Amino acid sequence: MKIIARHLLIFLMTVASVGTASAQRNIYEVELELRDHAEVLLGTADLRQKVQDNKAFSSLLFETLKRPDSYDFPFDSLKSVSILRAEDDAFRIFTWQISHRADTNQRSYYGNISHYYFGMVQRKIEIGKDSFRTVVIPLIELNEIPSGVENLVLDNQSWLGGLYYQPKFHEGIPKMKFKYFDPTDRKSNGKLKKKKLHYYLLFGWNGMDNRSNIKFLDVMTFDPKDEERVIFGANVFYFDVLPKFRALFKYSEYAPFSLNYSYVQAGSKRKLMIVYDHLATPKMQEKKLEEITELGPDGSYDALGYNKRSGVIEWFSNVELAEEFNSKLNRQRIEEQRELFEKQRQAEIDRLKAAGIQLQPPQESEEDDGQ
Template identity: 30%
Template sequence: MAKKPLLSLLLVFISLLALAQQPDAAGLKQLMRNQDTLQVLSQDIFNGKGDDGRQRATEAFIPLLVRTLKTKYSFRFPFDSLKTISIQYPQDSTFRIFTWALERENGFYRHFGAIQMNTPDGQLKLFPLFDASDYITNTDTIGDNKSWYGCLYYNIVHRHYFNKEYYTLFGWDANNPRSQKKIVEMLTFKNGTPVLGGPFFSFAEDSTPKPTRNRFIIEYKKESTATLNYNKELDMIVFDHLISETNEPMKKFTYVTDMDYEGFKWQAGKWMHVNKIFHDAIPLGKGAPTPQPLDQKKKSMTQPKSAEDFQQETPKKPAQKKKQ
């Protein structure tokens, strides 16, 4: 009989603790006021007039975001009106990542971001992300927040192995006028600071093993679509197998999906490559389905979509009734 009062007291304590970790009334008011200004600036970053206008919006957005996050317990504030800023959380909510893209008039992109840690005392602990992708000649590297392979993160998958936390980040890079990229890399923390990349993508089980990669990237045609994401049902990373539509494998901007899929499965602290996920043969006399081209007007800077996403959103034609 004594267990119920103890349980009730524990629940009350947890509720009070949660309330104590929220911004106070003055802090919440300041967060909401600053969010309104950030929302306007974020729209200007996305579709402002010319390179200069978008750059000025970015230069105003960054210091205001930092000042705003200095509000005690700002981690609890969702910033849900910032529609062109991607904000991703892992399952354990130990941090969140802000990322956004600045498009230049020449069709190239620069990325910005920051990792905000969820601190017990509500004080700000922030790691700014500096996009070094223009200067990285070897993408298979291990870096930190000052040597970030810039992208827009759209998913985080958390794994625990041997008393250590591993966070798999999925990102999209609009790249340039001819091609786009999707990226998967591991985020870990060493002495409290972020480490981006690492030898976690293994091809040891392939028939022809290849070296383990620190970061896995697919690059493909600008007008095409490709999947690279975690599939909960399969408990795997799934991605499109790509081929050059012009039989020029050195030209990544010619790559499109051939409707086959590869993947990675989590095994002993690594993502192990799976060469082929689905083994269903296409019925004789029927060609492979044609991937739906990407409508650039539907492109989302915070939720990049795969061919499957677009196909699911396309309304299906109603079935015609059979004549009696």
């Protein structure tokens, strides 16, 4: 029932036509209200309550993100919302979900679980040397994932819903340079060409149901003729002779699956590639891929590598991970995250104090009081 997402679009269109009440409010206070609504989306089983809070959350977020002073505001307290920033600081993207189990029998192995995804792109438009304005673009999920979605160009009103996550070894959403064949260009003569657009590589997860999940890679860019249109997909993924517009991997709910950057051994050298678990069925049944729900890792790895010369992403099978080097980098990353967490913690305390919120020290219980 993706109708929920369509209703949200109509709601946001009406919000855009009214005054932005949040513009006069302290942004710290707005964040606290957003946090309260976001917590309901995860904390209640009542779908109607989730929908109501999601409307309130979405409209308030939509209004707030139009404020230029919100662009560098971290919104750290929105723990259930994925907030990613482009490496070149051109935009931020917010994604979140509502999940609902229609089967009230919690012990049901195959209950009917639905996931509804929502998103907004906060775009930064330069209007001078030291000034900018923000454009907020809602992402409207498709009613269902269509067959052959790997070969479709989508946009913000026909969005492959999901939660985007930050890839390893990057400070933000990776910015890429691609060359690809444009079938609408009769002058291309079948040759790859580079368009003067900025492309970004997105890593996403979609929960589908309680049998299967998908992870995917998608390409995002902005329509040069419409600043409020986001385009998803570019035929740059070469698994075979014919390229795909995005890469999708369907796997079992009960199996782990990794899709992320990692270093692989390329002879005596190491190369950073997008590595993923090779998927197989337990008994290798002869079934169509769309009928398989038990796909899981078989212990080997495949990879996708960016070919800088040709400007496309190419498939490599059965790659060897640079395990020791990856482990060393992961340890460094964990230590850096610890230090970052402490800095963010102190920054959060300072922000709350600036908003006039006094933190109370934890009270010791009687048992801890020398007993």
